[in-house]
Amino acid sequence: MTGIAPEESLTAQTYRTLRREIILGRYPQGSRLVESTLASELKVSRLPIREAVPQLENEGFVRTLPRRSSRVTEWTTADVTELFDVRLSLETLAARLAARRVAEGVSPEPLHEAIAAEHRALDSEDWLLVAETSTIVHEAIVDIAGSALLGSLMRAVSGRMTWLFYLTSARDQHQQSDEHQGLLEAILSGNDRLAESIAFTHIEKGRAPSLKLLAG
Numbered sequence: 001m002t003g004i005a006p007e008e009s010l011t012a013q014t015y016r017t018l019r020r021e022i023i024l025g026r027y028p029q030g031s032r033l034v035e036s037t038l039a040s041e042l043k044v045s046r047l048p049i050r051e052a053v054p055q056l057e058n059e060g061f062v063r064t065l066p067r068r069s070s071r072v073t074e075w076t077t078a079d080v081t082e083l084f085d086v087r088l089s090l091e092t093l094a095a096r097l098a099a100r101r102v103a104e105g106v107s108p109e110p111l112h113e114a115i116a117a118e119h120r121a122l123d124s125e126d127w128l129l130v131a132e133t134s135t136i137v138h139e140a141i142v143d144i145a146g147s148a149l150l151g152s153l154m155r156a157v158s159g160r161m162t163w164l165f166y167l168t169s170a171r172d173q174h175q176q177s178d179e180h181q182g183l184l185e186a187i188l189s190g191n192d193r194l195a196e197s198i199a200f201t202h203i204e205k206g207r208a209p210s211l212k213l214l215a216g
Contacts, residue, residue, distance in 0.1 A: 014044055015052035022061050022072055023163045024128060029074040033062065059159035075167070075214055083160055084207045088200060090153055091138060095183065095199035096192040097145035103190030106144060111187065114140040115180055122173055130173055131165035137180050141187065141199075168213045171206070179205070 018038070021027050033053065035046045042049070053070050056062040060079075064070040073079075102108050118133040135158050142154045179202045186195040 010044060011048045011051045014042060014048040015055050017042060018049075018052055018056060019059075019061060019159065020128070022056070023131075023166050027072050029072050031072050033070045033072065059156070061159065061163070075164070077211055077215065080164065080211055080214060081207075083157060083164065084203065084210070086157055087138075087161070087203050090150060090157070091141065091203055092196045092199045094138075094142040094145040094147075094150055094154070095187060096196040097147060097150070098141050099187045099190055099192040099195035101144055101146055102187055103192075106146065108144060108184070108188055110140040110143055111137070111184055115177070115184060118177055118180065122177060127169040127173075128166055131162045131169060134165050134173075134176065134180075135162045141183070144187070164210060168206075168210045170213055171209050176202075176206070 018027070018033075027033065035049050038049045039046045053062055053064070057064055057070070061073055062070045063073050098108075098111075114133065114137040118130065118137055121129040121133045138161065139154060139158055142151050145151075179198075183195065183198050183202055186198045189195075
């Protein structure tokens, strides 16, 4: 485990480092996060730890009970189901709006770039990077949709998406990338209902395999 790079904002980098370690399982689900231990491991004072933990809690990585220590969130089937339900609502709308906006002349370049980055990640077989770039593909669609509210709602769940994508990386990642390409083509066509339908199918196809993989 590495310390904090000096050129980074201390709290921001502490947050990103803890987030990465949680996703990778180096801080296992259900484990306690002790300020003094984390500060020693990351070679920082307790203050950036104290400031980073609430951010992690807001994104669903950490849960803190009153007068008790923080613990890494444990995924349940209810959590997975809830995340997929929320994604269906947000991302089908995003795909529909993105297709309309592209038809009106908005550039789809962010989505092209995100899919290209995902392909490079697949070639590297770095499964955390694959999970991160897969999330970026979905975020790019939201960006093209042009809704600030939709973007803020997406940011609230994108961290959990990356975590779940990594935990379920045994799924066929190349198939998912192909589905992203199909979603891109639907958005490029300007057919908003087609884009919405393909987004729905793509997201829903991941539900059962994700539940199965997490159940062990």
